[in-house]
Amino acid sequence: MSDIITVVAPVNIAVIKYWGKRDAKLNIPLNDSVSGTLDAKVMCAKTSVCVRPDFEEDRLWLNGENVSIYKENFQKCLNKIRILAKEQKSRDEKFLTWKVHICSENNFPTAAGLASSAAGFACLVTALSKLYGVQTDVSALARLGSGSACRSVYGGFVRWHAGSNPDGSDSIAKQVVDSSYWPEMKVLILVVADNKKSTSSTKGMIITAKTSELIDHRCRVTVPSRVEKMCEAIKRKDFPTFAELTMKDSNEFHAVCLSSYPPCVYLTDVSNKIIEIIHRYNEMRGSPKVAYTFDAGPNACLYLLEEEVPKVISLIKYFFPSSSETFIKGLPCPDLKEEFTNELQISPMGKDLIKYVIYTQVGDGPFELNDKNHLLNENGYPKTLV
Amino acid sequence: MSDIITVVAPVNIAVIKYWGKRDAKLNIPLNDSVSGTLDAKVMCAKTSVCVRPDFEEDRLWLNGENVSIYKENFQKCLNKIRILAKEQKSRDEKFLTWKVHICSENNFPTAAGLASSAAGFACLVTALSKLYGVQTDVSALARLGSGSACRSVYGGFVRWHAGSNPDGSDSIAKQVVDSSYWPEMKVLILVVADNKKSTSSTKGMIITAKTSELIDHRCRVTVPSRVEKMCEAIKRKDFPTFAELTMKDSNEFHAVCLSSYPPCVYLTDVSNKIIEIIHRYNEMRGSPKVAYTFDAGPNACLYLLEEEVPKVISLIKYFFPSSSETFIKGLPCPDLKEEFTNELQISPMGKDLIKYVIYTQVGDGPFELNDKNHLLNENGYPKTLV
Numbered sequence: 184m185s186d187i188i189t190v191v192a193p194v195n196i197a198v199i200k201y202w203g204k205r206d207a208k209l210n211i212p213l214n215d216s217v218s219g220t221l222d223a224k225v226m227c228a229k230t231s232v233c234v235r236p237d238f239e240e241d242r243l244w245l246n247g248e249n250v251s252i253y254k255e256n257f258q259k260c261l262n263k264i265r266i267l268a269k270e271q272k273s274r275d276e277k278f279l280t281w282k283v284h285i286c287s288e289n290n291f292p293t294a295a296g297l298a299s300s301a302a303g304f305a306c307l308v309t310a311l312s313k314l315y316g317v318q319t320d321v322s323a324l325a326r327l328g329s330g331s332a333c334r335s336v337y338g339g340f341v342r343w344h345a346g347s348n349p350d351g352s353d354s355i356a357k358q359v360v361d362s363s364y365w366p367e368m369k370v371l372i373l374v375v376a377d378n379k380k381s382t383s384s385t386k387g388m389i390i391t392a393k394t395s396e397l398i399d400h401r402c403r404v405t406v407p408s409r410v411e412k413m414c415e416a417i418k419r420k421d422f423p424t425f426a427e428l429t430m431k432d433s434n435e436f437h438a439v440c441l442s443s444y445p446p447c448v449y450l451t452d453v454s455n456k457i458i459e460i461i462h463r464y465n466e467m468r469g470s471p472k473v474a475y476t477f478d479a480g481p482n483a484c485l486y487l488l489e490e491e492v493p494k495v496i497s498l499i500k501y502f503f504p505s506s507s508e509t510f511i512k513g514l515p516c517p518d519l520k521e522e523f524t525n526e527l528q529i530s531p532m533g534k535d536l537i538k539y540v541i542y543t544q545v546g547d548g549p550f551e552l553n554d555k556n557h558l559l560n561e562n563g564y565p566k567t568l569v
Numbered sequence: 570m571s572d573i574i575t576v577v578a579p580v581n582i583a584v585i586k587y588w589g590k591r592d593a594k595l596n597i598p599l600n601d602s603v604s605g606t607l608d609a610k611v612m613c614a615k616t617s618v619c620v621r622p623d624f625e626e627d628r629l630w631l632n633g634e635n636v637s638i639y640k641e642n643f644q645k646c647l648n649k650i651r652i653l654a655k656e657q658k659s660r661d662e663k664f665l666t667w668k669v670h671i672c673s674e675n676n677f678p679t680a681a682g683l684a685s686s687a688a689g690f691a692c693l694v695t696a697l698s699k700l701y702g703v704q705t706d707v708s709a710l711a712r713l714g715s716g717s718a719c720r721s722v723y724g725g726f727v728r729w730h731a732g733s734n735p736d737g738s739d740s741i742a743k744q745v746v747d748s749s750y751w752p753e754m755k756v757l758i759l760v761v762a763d764n765k766k767s768t769s770s771t772k773g774m775i776i777t778a779k780t781s782e783l784i785d786h787r788c789r790v791t792v793p794s795r796v797e798k799m800c801e802a803i804k805r806k807d808f809p810t811f812a813e814l815t816m817k818d819s820n821e822f823h824a825v826c827l828s829s830y831p832p833c834v835y836l837t838d839v840s841n842k843i844i845e846i847i848h849r850y851n852e853m854r855g856s857p858k859v860a861y862t863f864d865a866g867p868n869a870c871l872y873l874l875e876e877e878v879p880k881v882i883s884l885i886k887y888f889f890p891s892s893s894e895t896f897i898k899g900l901p902c903p904d905l906k907e908e909f910t911n912e913l914q915i916s917p918m919g920k921d922l923i924k925y926v927i928y929t930q931v932g933d934g935p936f937e938l939n940d941k942n943h944l945l946n947e948n949g950y951p952k953t954l955v
Contacts, residue, residue: 400782400786443820444820446844458832
């Protein structure tokens with residue numbers, strides 16, 4: 184077994200949103216959620232972990248910067264892993280007294296607001312549980328670090344069951360279908376140019392849970408029925424139903440945020456314009472061909488089937504003209520045969536309101552890198568430091 | 570009695586919002602609502618009505634334009650008045666066979682999206698009921714024309730009771746307190762520069778009632794309790810409670826709109842910036858000193874006490890710099906002793922995002938003009954035509 188373990192983990196984008204905690208310490212959510220795991224070849228976190236007798240303290244490097252490992256969510260994961268290793272006697276006692284070095288990087292700008300913590304913690308706990316040799320539900324470990332990270336430990340479509348046990352032991356993710364089940368499912372992430380600071384999701388969830396008079400109805404009534412319908416739609420590969428549920432849930436999530444006091448607002452004029460265009464496009468096409476969903480930020484995530492990709496990229500380029508030569512990133516951009524001709528009676532927006540588009544797809548869960556491409560050198564220190 | 574009757578009627582701005590109809594034909598709402606009636610000396614509709622034996626047909630002029638009187642809402646009001654007059658024998662039979670000319674104007678741009686139909690229909694039915702001499706609840710008549718118009722038939726703060734009778738006979742407005750009860754209550758209307766077409770409130774209400782999974786909870790649970798608290802807060806002149814309820818209800822109303830499918834979005838980036846600034850300002854002051862509320866459009870309506878007006882106008886001028894020399898319209902702008910010094914850690918916005926501000930106050934209900942300043946000449950035709 185190698186001294187250093189390196190894991191790559193994907194991001195995930197929820198189609199039924201997680202918002203609000205039943206238990207803040209254990210990151211137990213108020214409601215079930217469902218997400219698609221996105222291809223780690225396009226967007227991922229990569230984490231190397233290493234334990235050695237000569238390390239003086241636990242240390243953490245994030246995106247090239249030495250940061251404190253004594254943040255609560257890192258400590259929760261690390262402690263839990265060490266407790267499990269001790270209980271399971273998976274490593275000898277000496278090993279468990281040694282310190283750990285952790286080095287993690289995202290291959291996409293964290294500033295883009297693309298839920299990097301989900302990939303990051305899925306990656307971290309997968310790497311640590313391999314390093315410490317523990318047998319456990321990795322999703323529950325990831326959840327301790329960042330709630331939605333528990334969904335990034337599986338590929339395909341994943342359901343996070345809120346669970347009902349006080350200790351969170353049944354608040355775990357389960358795969359709905361794997362990534363090969365619905366291979367036509369593609370994703371376009373529209374990164375909106377925006378420098379507005381909005382309420383962090385951790386803070387937003389607390390405000391909403393405490394003040395919204397609508398969240399209880401969402402968690403008790405609308406989400407439970409929507410989650411079941413969503414899982415069935417995915418299993419049936421029923422895109423129109425999948426799309427409608429996705430859009431309704433995104434809107435309801437943002438509605439609940441808006442009903443908080445003070446209100447949490449994440450959608451901007453550009454986000455709302457994207458919403459309007461997608462509805463008009465779907466209307467023109469006679470059934471939902473594209474679904475939008477927005478996390479706690481202005482970026483749109485569009486789910487759509489492969490055959491729609493050229494049309495929708497043309498549409499985005501038409502309504503959101505860009506001066507960037509690398510406007511479409513990620514998977515190879517398909518041939519845009521026909522230019523979009525505007526039948527929606529909506530005028531194109533100003534230039535560069537969307538910074539770029541990431542073209543990706545539903546993909547697999549975390550995997551270990553065996554190519555020695557570690558982020559830590561043989562002494563257990565980062566190979567590159569910014 | 571004069572041949573021509575002219576009435577002036579005020580607009581009203583709800584602090585507990587009306588959204589969604591139990592009966593679309595009769596304009597019976599899903600929930601009670603509460604509003605402040607605004608000073609008709611600042612913003613008003615003015616309507617002259619005239620009946621003569623030589624008129625060939627019922628005719629209507631709106632803001633200088635000859636428009637069809639055969640729109641459903643006009644017909645509903647006119648028919649109901651004639652039926653009542655016949656039943657009550659308030660005029661002789663011949664009079665009831667004669668045609669009517671109606672001429673109505675707003676003294677503020679309808680394009681500003683300032684709920685002109687409420688003032689317009691309150692004015693129309695007040696004028697017609699005087700002309701036809703009918704004894705009836707004028708608010709119920711106004712409601713037939715435009716739901717929220719029923720609140721403009723009284724001054725001060727007004728509650729529209731949704732009622733439960735199928736015929737709408739108990740869906741009427743009642744005064745909570747008159748305009749002299751809380752004379753310190755002032756209003757600033759921030760007219761946001763915007764040329765976005767948004768869903769009309771008539772259409773929006775239908776979409777919301779049909780598709781929102783949150784509206785039912787709002788109408789059944791949150792609004793009924795909030796309406797009671799609001800009326801008590803007004804009677805106690807408890808501004809902090811009044812303000813908090815007003816803001817919460819505005820946000821909840823927009824949340825419910827957003828949860829519709831497709832979503833109805835009325836707030837823009839500028840609206841949301843106003844919301845953020847007000848919350849930060851209230852936080853800085855230690856208790857709510859200003860309350861925002863937004864109807865089905867981006868304009869903000871701020872309720873505040875007189876002593877706050879200079880401070881808040883300074884704040885608006887600081888955050889929304891204007892190149893207009895008549896930025897503050899309406900009541901005389903008070904002396905802005907101190908310039909606003911920014912302690913909110915929010916940067917000022919770009920220029921002219923707010924077109925102008927209307928400074929006004931809570932005022933009286935409709936009244937008849939006895940100064941012969943009619944909009945119709947002695948022959949029953951508009952004095953001025955655009």
